[in-house]
Amino acid sequence: MLKSFYAAAVYTLLGLGAGLFYREYTKAHDFTGESQLSVLHTHLLALGTLFFLIVLVLDKAFAISGTKMFAWFFWVYNGGLLLTIVMMVVHGVRTVGGSGESPALDGISGLGHIILTVAFVLFFLALRRPVVAAVQARAVKTD
Template sequence: MSKKIGCGGVFYREFTKLNGFTDFTTLSVVHTHYLMLEMVLFLLLVVVEKNFHFIDNKVLKYLLFYHIGLNLTVFLLTIRGVVQVLSLDASIAVLIGIAHLILGISIVLVLISIRNCVKDSF
């Protein structure tokens, strides 16, 4: 996990420096997307799992769906950033929106599973 996180930051810094690009690019948010959406979220899920034991096969499918959405989001943000730095004419906003939608749906399903488990434990 940390290699993916570090690669996003290094690629952003070196690619923009190599191309003399100083404006905003979505490459700058690849690093934070991975850091927050992968590491921090799953550390929080470990704490919740330890207390409420909510993970079952259904939740594992939701988390797999989440990982697909996360990796697709970061991949498309990287492509969009490269397009911005190279001043190419391409729009992938719809695909990024779909990837974010996958993230949103899957995290809502995980949160509903946590809510149901917490409600059952009281």
Template sequence: MKKYLNFAFAYAVLAMAGGVFYREFTKWNAFTGATALGKVHTHLFILGMFLFLIVALFAGRGDGLERYKSFRAFLYLYNVGLPLTAVMMVARGIPQVLALPLSKGMDAAISGIAGIGHILLGTGVVLLLLSLKKAARHAETAAQGHR
């Protein structure tokens, strides 16, 4: 459980740093439009901190969630996918604020890498849900055995 609280804490710190960077960078550059930088903060809070707080609650129940390969795969894929997605949002947002034109290749590269991050996130969520389902099934079986 402590590991998941540490993940939540790390994502909360990154989310706050992303929010401060967005505010200060746009203020410094007198930018008032929409930018991908404005979404980094909320993505890291919701998809990072809140998700891992919920995972900590489930892991703390003692249903054996951590023993499933699907859960370990979730941890790896999700913790690669979320930072990758956030970094690509920053890579998209900085040129937006600075009004830097991106070449078609650079634009496609940012979109492609962000897409890979989203695929990893989506796969991680599916694996988490499968793990939770297995843990719930195991808990039900154990409860029926004690009757």
């Protein structure tokens, strides 16, 4: 449970810092257009902070953090999210700086999203067994 708590706290700090960076960096470059930096703040807070707070509640209810599948989920998810976030920063900084599109960077960004998808599958696999056990235990009690 502590890993989820600390992950949520770190993503909160990163999300708040990303909002500050977006505001100051675009102001310093007199940039008024759209960039990936404008959504970095919300991505970090939603996919980092809020998601790990939900994981924390589910862990309290179903004790999933002690499983091997949860460990896989945790590290794969954080790796995928951090890769996605780093690529958003790179893409956003390039956009504000006036650099063109890069197919290589787009491919790496796509890889981050694929890793996140794998992590979500791992999360549901980690959650499935305890949820099924809880449902079956409830069914036994009502009989």
